Amino acid sequence: MIALFAVTDAGRRAAAEVAPALEADVHPLDALPALWPRLDGAVFFLATGATVRLVAPLLADKRSDPGVVCVDEARRFAVALTGGHEGGANALAERVGGLLGAQPVVTTASDAAGSTGMDELAAALDAVVDGDAAAAGRALLDGTAVVENPAGVPLPPLPVPTEVGSGHRIVVTDRPGPAGEDLTLVVPRTLVVGIGSARGVPAEAVAAALRRIETDHGYDLRAVRAYASVDLKADEAGILAAIAPAELRTYPAEVLARVEVPNPSEVVRAEVGTASVAEAAALHAADELAGGGPVELVVEKVKGENVTVAAARIRPRGRLAIVGLGPGAADLRTPRAEAELRRASVVVGLDQYVEQVRHLLRPGTEVHASGLGDEEQRAADAVALAGKGRAVALIGSGDAGVYAMASPALQQAGADIEVVGVPGVTAALAAAALLGAPLGHDHVLISLSDLHTPWPVIERRVAAAAAADLVTCFYNPRSRGRHWQLGAALDAFREHRPPSTPVGAVRQASRTGQRVWTAPLSEFDPVEVDMLTTVVVGSSATRMVGGRMVTPRGYRWS
Secondary structure: OEEEEEOOHHHHHHHHHHHHHHOOEEEOHHHHHHHHHHOOEEEEEOOHHHHHHHHHHHOOOOOOOOEEEEEOOOOOEEEEEEOOOOOOHHHHHHHHHHHHOOEEEOOOHHHHHOOOOHHHHHHHHOEEEEOOHHHHHHHHHHOOOEEEOOOOOOOOOOOOOOOOOOOOEEEEOOOOOOOEOOEEEEEEOOEEEEEEEOOOOOHHHHHHHHHHHHHOOOOOHHHEEEEEEEHHHOOOHHHHHHHOOOOEEEEOHHHHOOOOOOOOOHHHHHHHOOOOOHHHHHHHHHHHHHOOOOEEEEEEEEEOOOEEEEEEEEOOOEEEEEEEOEOOOHHHOOHHHHHHHHHOOEEEEEHHHHHHHHHHOOOOOEEEEEOOOOHHHHHHHHHHHHHOOOEEEEEEOEOOOOOOOHHHHHOOOOOOEEEEEEOOOOHHHHHHHHHEEOOOOOEEEEEOOOOOOOHHHHHHHHHHHHHOOOEEEEEOOOOOOOOOHHHHHHHHHHOOOOOOOEEEEEEOOOOOOOEEEEEEOOOOOHHHOOOOEEEEEOOOOOEEEOOEEEOOOOOOOO
């Protein structure tokens, strides 16, 4: 929940502008103390001094306090005041600044330097930090930290070599060990623990069995991501008390009975309907959480007093984010795309797209840029790097899944790689927004490039779209070497559409040199079109209204 606070007319107007996008309401100042415990963020349209005096008595801990942002009366600045990382104030300042055209002001050291801080490292790895996080953060910022990664998780970009040295050590591990003055542990949540028990088992017995995962088998209990059992134990008070405040994931006995385990028990099968509870629940829940990634049973069934526990490990794997950058304008690039660019330690992309976002990349980011025509090699390189355990962002314009990099990359990516898809504003949507509302009803996207698809196949698809009366958006419509295909496609539409059917074109949508134009189908000249243009042919119902292309949602014009 985000709350907005304003006292002047100008402040209230600014608050009203950002409220819909933030899904927030404007509140009076006297409501702040009651709202504070429930807030994720708070935006004050006040002077910083006044805001400090209001929130100071309410601040308790940076890990639980909401992020506080302050916007000045003239809307020049959106200041992340408190809770920069943990509270999300830095990100909130960016959002508010973008909505109001204000300059975000972020003063946390790692953000000011553009580097990855300890808070961000822990968040990226879904990890617990044990030790002097502030000292570790300073060492990262100063370039004196040494990061060791025996857990093998894909790290974000770090401005230091990840090898043993003499500086402050930051060790990423799911194994227990003492943190010290010059050692900070980062514990990623890689474990899933299965629990089986007799009815009425005491919480102390469950806790004692759980401790043996750490003491006898060397896995840090802070690395536990989830606990699991059979659904008959969903209300087992001793288990619930021992794992609190964590939740217990439960599964039907028939589901667990299908899981292969090393230590099945016919006694358990006769009693609950599955030959294993602890091992099977751990493996099944880990597989569910891993999303098809590799899991392994690292702690076989441990018997306690009327309780058994087992632990499965979600094996860390490389991370491939396939990121659509949108049509080119910075304000049409999604916040998630920018977050993934900051998360990636390797960025792979077309050289001109890399230059668009180079200023967003963190120090230590490895860049692999190449020219036009190297799409398949870029996809192969990105997959190979992710396969080595790296955190990779493969970038492209528009939406990466539409005539772009997602398809060639995912044709090669196996289950050993975690894939994150980041949608972008594709050319069809960018062009449609500038033309009006041409895609208001059924439509189809067709690429006229015959580099990968034979022209006879494209020709059949064009004919089918024309006959079906679908609004059609043409990608790759015309180049120096392919100058006649668009004309042939328009001829196919002229056989099925009235001569007055609107055709729209957008060149360089949202970029320098943008041009938007329309003409009737009978007059549209393909010569004006090039590879940087998107062409939209209306259906028989599409009309020009106020100079804009409009296709009604229902084929009725009143």
